[in-house]
Amino acid sequence: MKIINEDLASLKKLVQTKTQQLTDLKVEATVRNIITDVIQNGDAALRKYEENFDGVTLDQIKLSPSVIDEAYAKLDPKVKDALLLAKRNITSFHEKERATGFMDAEQPGVLRGQKLLPLKRVGLYVPGGTAAYPSTLLMSALPAKIAGVNEVVMVTPPQKDGINPAVLAAAKIAGVDAIYQVGGAQAIAALAYGTESVPAVDKIIGPGNVFVATAKKQVFGQVAIDMVAGPSEIGIIADDSADPRQLAADLLSQAEHDRRARPILITDSLKLAQAVSANVTSQLEVLPRTAIATAAVNEKGFIAVVQRVEDMFELMNTVAPEHLEIQLREPTQYLNLIRNAGSVFLGKYASEPLGDYVAGPNHILPTSGTARFSSPLGVYDFVKRTSFIQYTKAALAKEAPAITTLARVEGLEGHARAIESRFDTYYD
């Protein structure tokens, strides 16, 4: 793993990315046609695309509950226990994310407030094949349920030999209300506009290929969508008290996800940097997903050596990593210096995979530096707010001159007259 030993300014420039969203016009056009087709032809369009794209002739689009129950009944008890532990911890953490509204009655005759309401129906997109993770289903469905979403439905591409039973069992554990066997852009269209079988939802969550991502962008506005998920990142800040074998293992746990994953170590110890680099090399040799992890380490990974602890944090804040491990002698000493990170792991025993599975905080996190402005998926993503005001006549009278003044400055006479109609100073 390459070790970079430059001044802070050069390092900051190195990690700053200027990426522009490029549109693939051919994909855009294909997706647009699929969406129009699903709006017009509903289930018939879904069946056609699943036949053409996935080679599956669908008997029924909605998966029978008995198939889900069967998968759950046959689940390895060890896996079931692990999922139930994860569910308990995810639930107890996310329950603390619940927000409430407020009421304000501090001025005579004025009542103001804000109320929170859950979204009514949410759709989870779960990719097919090896990218369908049972753990991710818990991480997306449980916060929705805790928010009070009435109906959480899931779509996933049909598979010739059936949908992954561990995913089905996880869906049952997470309380998913219905599963529809449809994938790709057509699944996104169905969730956005509804068909005979698939109900229209208010928000669509979950990662997918370029067709899914493009479809989500195109239906945005008709429904809400979650953020664009990029490749995974791990950033580690470590001093010479850290164990290089453990750091290497943690870096590789992210590197094995994706060739484009970014494993990053920032340290003030050149000796540690060299030891971690050597450990990465030796561990890569015996890692099953070594091709993926090696590509990520070589093309995206680096170890930066800086002089001061403050510099480690400043550089890492520029990276704004999805996962941030603090492997310092005193991991809580510099908590105040963390500005941008999705999820933070403090100390030797908070290894990143702990957060992927059982600790409880969400593992759907802002990637590619978006921790600068976005948050882990949470209960707050499944609620919306409504403001309320009630004024007495006296209270309105007091503020009416200010309202009509501003309305007329903005050239909106109708606004002024609406207020004046309450006071018989009306123009007719």
Add this chain to the structure above:
Amino acid sequence: MKIINEDLASLKKLVQTKTQQLTDLKVEATVRNIITDVIQNGDAALRKYEENFDGVTLDQIKLSPSVIDEAYAKLDPKVKDALLLAKRNITSFHEKERATGFMDAEQPGVLRGQKLLPLKRVGLYVPGGTAAYPSTLLMSALPAKIAGVNEVVMVTPPQKDGINPAVLAAAKIAGVDAIYQVGGAQAIAALAYGTESVPAVDKIIGPGNVFVATAKKQVFGQVAIDMVAGPSEIGIIADDSADPRQLAADLLSQAEHDRRARPILITDSLKLAQAVSANVTSQLEVLPRTAIATAAVNEKGFIAVVQRVEDMFELMNTVAPEHLEIQLREPTQYLNLIRNAGSVFLGKYASEPLGDYVAGPNHILPTSGTARFSSPLGVYDFVKRTSFIQYTKAALAKEAPAITTLARVEGLEGHARAIESRFDTYYD
């Protein structure tokens, strides 16, 4: 104004919209080139586009503080007082939107928590000409400031005869830190990527023309953006206790915004419906912006007459209006029936323009039915969350088997090994 008297199911169908985001490929391509140019050429590109598009040769891109101070000094004291009243009420309301994180230490050896941090820098896009509203500047800048955003900057197209002084004065009152004279897609590119003059921001807020909207979509991911603003809506639920003259004035206050604005009244009184319709006609005759308002009333507006109070709310929840007035004898009786609305105005004296200017709740609201899943602009839009975990060795040991089980079910051996590296059961 047309009166519709059909059964609830037909009415619900009537108000449900299935819209697809259509991409204008020519605009997409133009905007993409502008963004690339600004990334590569910075200020020089900005100057070129302002020369070409707005016919203005820019001396300096950053507006001199003395110009802003001068506008503030010359502001009509009545307008200044009105803006200061608005600021006080907006501030006291939005301060209640501030959220805090939490700490959780309910299991031995396990510390979990969540911390909220403000975005560092935010950019406000303010359109030129008549669409630049001083009130909107307060509504966007103040929540950012209350959230703790370090720097709130504004961009606005340069005007040959200078930027609207009321807008400049409002910017000063709202605490905007800097104003840059640049508009269109090039302004969005500058905010997203930074130039010599314009600093890169973390989030871009504010409405604009199709070039601005397309540019925001293209830079999304590099920075956060706010929602897509559609035409304004007002929905009124009223019984025969309401004053038809006041209802007509309130409907027109939204209709005058935009030819595509939707003024909607739902009532159980045919007599009220007819009286409001007549009042709309007579008030339109003497309204300055009558052309715009008449188009909105005729093309987008309607009055629906239904039988039951519950039906009024069910139909209005399908509309999911930006603004909702409850003009019932007992406006709080049915608060529990409101599911989808941006801002709710209760009773005779909560006329909608009260909320536009001085009441305090935000007037940047979800439009076009998006109140089904989105919220008024608020302090929560300018913060982000970071999760934390810290485990002792004993706590990790307890959950390690569950982690390694799930990691291996998902085919992620590197994840399992990262955990095992803490317990000397490592593979090397």
